[in-house]
Amino acid sequence: MNKIKKAVFPVAGLGTRFLPATKAIPKEMLTVVDRPIIDYAVREAVEAGCETLIFVTGRTKNAIADYFDKNPELENELEAKQKLEALEIVRNIIPSHVKCVYVRQSEPLGLGHAVHCASPLITPDEYFAVLLPDDLIAGHPDGALKQLFQAHDRERCSVFALEQVAWSEVEKYGVIKPSNDETTPILIDSIVEKPQRDVAPSNWSVVGRYVLSGRIMGLLEQVQRGAGGEIQLTDGIASLLETEKMIGLPLSGKRFDCGNKVGFLEANLHFGLRYLNK
Numbered sequence: 001m002n003k004i005k006k007a008v009f010p011v012a013g014l015g016t017r018f019l020p021a022t023k024a025i026p027k028e029m030l031t032v033v034d035r036p037i038i039d040y041a042v043r044e045a046v047e048a049g050c051e052t053l054i055f056v057t058g059r060t061k062n063a064i065a066d067y068f069d070k071n072p073e074l075e076n077e078l079e080a081k082q083k084l085e086a087l088e089i090v091r092n093i094i095p096s097h098v099k100c101v102y103v104r105q106s107e108p109l110g111l112g113h114a115v116h117c118a119s120p121l122i123t124p125d126e127y128f129a130v131l132l133p134d135d136l137i138a139g140h141p142d143g144a145l146k147q148l149f150q151a152h153d154r155e156r157c158s159v160f161a162l163e164q165v166a167w168s169e170v171e172k173y174g175v176i177k178p179s180n181d182e183t184t185p186i187l188i189d190s191i192v193e194k195p196q197r198d199v200a201p202s203n204w205s206v207v208g209r210y211v212l213s214g215r216i217m218g219l220l221e222q223v224q225r226g227a228g229g230e231i232q233l234t235d236g237i238a239s240l241l242e243t244e245k246m247i248g249l250p251l252s253g254k255r256f257d258c259g260n261k262v263g264f265l266e267a268n269l270h271f272g273l274r275y276l277n278k
């Protein structure tokens, strides 16, 4: 039985790679077929057993809260018109036992800063999940977060998802140095954000799914601006590594990077074809 019940969704980024669309629509609300990107990550978290969903949002992100809230006018209208299938879909965006909490990141200072904004809701002695909705993962056979929870249950430490990328791509990601023993999950020796190819410790990149010890919150408070001038989650993880064991789990499934146009299109094709073949 999974004991981790809280999942943090940092969704306060500006989404500049999708301008002009993201001038008025949060990136996380762009749709992959008929559901917003954020919906996929939320369903993955709920499927894994999370019951408190903490969204770190910004000024232009109200549509996300509206999406996960009830809409009585729409529900009444659908009921009156006997559009029962649509009514069922609208009523079941999230199950009733799951609660949504919203905290604001007043300035997009970086992913590490965004995660830290959830610190009043996390205690140092609990583990919590972080999901970056941009990474849309068709996990197989289990969802990606469920896979991480299973690894956490066995190893009792922080764990995050890994994927091997082309060496030409390493400078876009957080990259780990595996310890010498060749085990799976991979025991992490060190981690660095967006390394140049010639100094990258491996081509194992961090994917946007984490189970983190609550102690990271205190460490994130100390983290200075790093790669890209942002407060990086990777730097908080590097501090945590100084005192705690951490493992990386190679993902089973397919990841789409919906933070860029090509990945977003690929996700639409992948999930669209599923509908076509139904």
Ligand code: UTP
Pocket (backbone or CB within 6 Å): 010, 011, 012, 013, 014, 015, 016, 017, 018, 027, 056, 105, 107, 108, 109, 110, 111, 113, 114, 132, 133, 134, 259
């Ligand atoms: P990205 O690096 O993709 O940044 O953030 P972005 O602003 O969303 O998009 P671009 O690069 O301008 O196109 C990765 C995740 O971290 C969140 C984003 O919302 C996204 O889910 N994030 C990033 C925050 O919540 N706050 C930040 O300050 C930065």
